[in-house]
Amino acid sequence: MRHLISTIIALLLLGLFLMPASAVAADMEGDFTGTAVGEAAFDLANSSGCPTPEDTPPGFGITTITDAAGTAGSGGAVSLHSVHCPLATGGITSGQMTFTMANSDEIHGTYTGTATPIPPNIGDPILVTINIALNGGTGRYAHASGAATLDAELVFEGLEDLAWPWEASWTGTVSYGVDASLQFSRSADRSEPVALDGATVNGNLYVFLTPLVPPESGAISGVEFWVGGALVHTECCAPYDMIGGTTDGPATAAWHTPEVPDGEATVTARILFDDGTSQDITATATVDNSTPLPAEWGFGYSMDADRSDARPLLQSYAVSGSVYLFVFPFDPGLSGPVDLYLDGQLIRREYEAPYDLLGGSSDRAGVALDTTTLPDGVHRLSAIAVDSNQQAAVPFVVDNTPSDVETLESFPQPGPEGIAVDPEGNLYATFARDGELRMLDPAGEWTTVTTWEVGEGSGPLGLEVDGAGNAYVAVTTFNPGNHGVYRVTHDGESVRLPGSEAIIFPNDVAFDQQGNLFVSDTVGGAIWRLAPEGAAEPWLVDPLLLGTGEAGYPVPLGANGVAWSDDTLYVANTEQGHVVSVPVNEDGSAGTPLVTSHPQFLFPDGIAVGADGRIYTALIAQSTIAALDPATGALEYFATALDGIDWASSLTFGEGALDPMSLYAVNYA
Structure with a gap:
């Protein structure tokens, strides 16, 4: 039974070292130190089917079940549950364990170790050293990795009681967090995603974290999206869209890259965990709107809500008073929505033609633009077809100074040539x-x-x-x-x-x-x-x-x-x-x-x-x-x-x- 005893002792001590200290670094790697106490029980019926040790009677097998509780260096509570089979020879132990954090996230690991002296004498201290390899888990630890070393001392007092108390301390490091990346799509349904990091982008993009529903979602309280150091949006729930979305539908808005100067732009998704820690996922893209996809359409204007006598709104064209602005021609052959901007600010998303700056229906524009609310001078009307990324823009002039054009004579149509x-x-x-x-x-x-x-x-x-x-x-x-x-x-x-x-x-x-x-x-x-x-x-x-x-x-x-x-x-x-x-x-x-x-x-x-x-x-x-x-x-x-x-x-x-x-x-x- 000496080999059996040494195996049990090593396993019991193993559960102590995996208590993680809190980590707030962006790379989610931290030191793990802590202590724990627990008890090992032995299933003599061998319900887990462990091999029968060579020096025991035929049919005799032992399943070792360990439960322990402790605290990490930061004061966070942790519990351990392990089921393993002892080795038949030597002082080496091996097995698998599960550590459950206070928020129910789990860390999984495998271990090997040594215990000396083997065999022990009653009253002798047994020194145990165990090496743990961390290899995943659940929640934020779904992709955990790391290693720790546990040192323990146990005094062997005989085999009368097969539920042995123990205690130990450990040191190590662990890396954990969300294994995710920032990607983008040209479509609101997030189809055909492309990695954002290293990409050259323009126009409207739907940016989001992938996977859309990370296995760590249960530990995530929210995700902040930052562009160039400025907070853009906070998402509470998966899927995590940079400009917002729904849990069971498409993204609701796109990132309008023309609002960002051409050049490198850093996008950060800051994942907020429910224990107060965070993790940054970053991507650096090159914004280049100097050569957008040319649109085969432009803009028009009318002074009537029914868009009658619509005319092209051309570069440097002057408008005044109340005017209806829209994509022109009325039906440019687009299959998806169009985002309309005035001076770089998103005014409205129109989902079908005619695409009016301030909304409308198939036969009437909704609201006229009151140009008296804008300063006289040059303004910019732009639009992006979301699905195709076609872009059009026109600078125009607001001039509400009194007109110096005078009508000398009016004639019934047709007029003079x-x-x-x-x-x-x-x-x-x-x-x-x-x-x-x-x-x-x-x-x-x-x-x-x-x-x-x-x-x-x-x-x-x-x-x-x-x-x-x-x-x-x-x-x-x-x-x-x-x-x-x-x-x-x-x-x-x-x-x-x-x-x-x-x-x-x-x-x-x-x-x-x-x-x-x-x-x-x-x-x-x-x-x-x-x-x-x-x-x-x-x-x-x-x-x-x-x-x-x-x-x-x-x-x-x-x-x-x-x-x-x-x-x-x-x-x-x-x-x-x-x-x-x-x-x-x-x-x-x-x-x-x-x-x-x-x-x-x-x-x-x-x-x-x-x-x-x-x-x-x-x-x-x-x-x-x-x-x-x-x-x-x-x-x-x-x-x-x-x-x-x-x-x-x-x-x-x-x-x-x-x-x-x-x-x-x-x-x-």
Whole structure:
């Protein structure tokens, strides 16, 4: 029985060393010291099926059951339960044990040890040394690891009593905590997760701890999420989402990375255990929103809740008063929600089109943005399609200063197409669908100067007035009998200029300093010239003047508005969205054309060159008047639909009694 006795003693002492001291380090590794007392009992019926020792009668087996209680160095209570089989020979013990902490978390371990002297004599002390290997458990100890050494002294007093009391002390270390990582998904359902650490990210991300429900969850009282040292959100329950979620559904919000400067960003999930300790799980990602996924949609605005007459909201566009803002076009083909931001702050998540900044329904926007609550100046509207990570943003201007745009006259639709002024201050306007040229005198009286027979979709368009007060009008009728360019006197006498009937689509006209008249051919992609008393002839035919057909009209819309300044002819190309600058050679021929454009220079129609050298343009589809700098490509908006601009088609600077520093424009709508 000597081998049996030594085995039992070693096992009993084993339970004492695993009492862990408290640990608060972020890596969850701490020193373990403590003491414990307990009692070992022996199951002679061998209910656990231990092997029969060689020096015992046949069928005799012993199962050793140990229970102990103690305290760790921090004062935390711990209990031990162990069931093992003693070795048949020698002084070596081996077995497995379970330690239960005060919060019911368990630590599992295996051990080996020695006891000397073996065999002992009654009254001799037995010195026991046991080496413990920790290998998991439950709760926060599900992934525990570590080692400890237990030293004990036991006095052998005989075999009369098979329930032996003992006591021991131990030292060691243990590492424990949640074996988790930070991951992210592009979808609220957390599908296809990717490790956050080392990733390059942009747009909206759903960040969370994985596994979604760690085995240690029973010991976790909450998880704090930090970004760059700032607390973002605290989650009480698994799954632990950085911006919140539900226990049985998707994450409720995404991390909007454009709110973080580009560069390295450290995200920390601080796991709070119910005993007051914590563990940090960190990930460092590179935020790069300099090249987001481009969106095939943008933003629009309307002054009506039903979004009627919606127009694109373009870069640097000015708004005022109450305005409805939304993703444009209304149905951009997205399958998931869209997060809408104003100046970097999440305003609303819209789950289906139309995606309104302040909410709405399929047929009505919910609430108008009261721009008077915002400071005048530049603001930023942005949106992220959550599922696809498409991003769009536009800087726009809030300007609630009183508008200096004045309506001089209103007409029933359709409105005028072209406008010009003469040295006497008379204002001329063409009405394409009525086939009329009208004049407004300084006294405010309108007169119909002349008319043409026109068909559907044609009529008098652009015009110019010479120093003698004669109006030159481009008339497109596609009827050889009256198609071409006309000179119209004050008294209404109308003469078609020779050769102009050959121009496919005469649209606008402009004089140079020598009195040559230049005419744009919108369909032919050309500029024609009529010398004084001469016939029309092609002056420049170039692909830069051709239309693309993208506007969807029956004919392509290329060269449109024309204006002359400093030996250069400027031509607006409607569908290509640019201005062509054509210098004039010494012999009067066309020089090499140059292009000036801007991403927001869309569907230009009539143009006029200002004293500052900029090209003032009626951007007809935007209901906007803007100035394009031909030298730099810079674009500045001057008037919008909020000022009463409604499909402005032509403009001119004042002359004579009309202020030469003011622009005069006509709305075609």
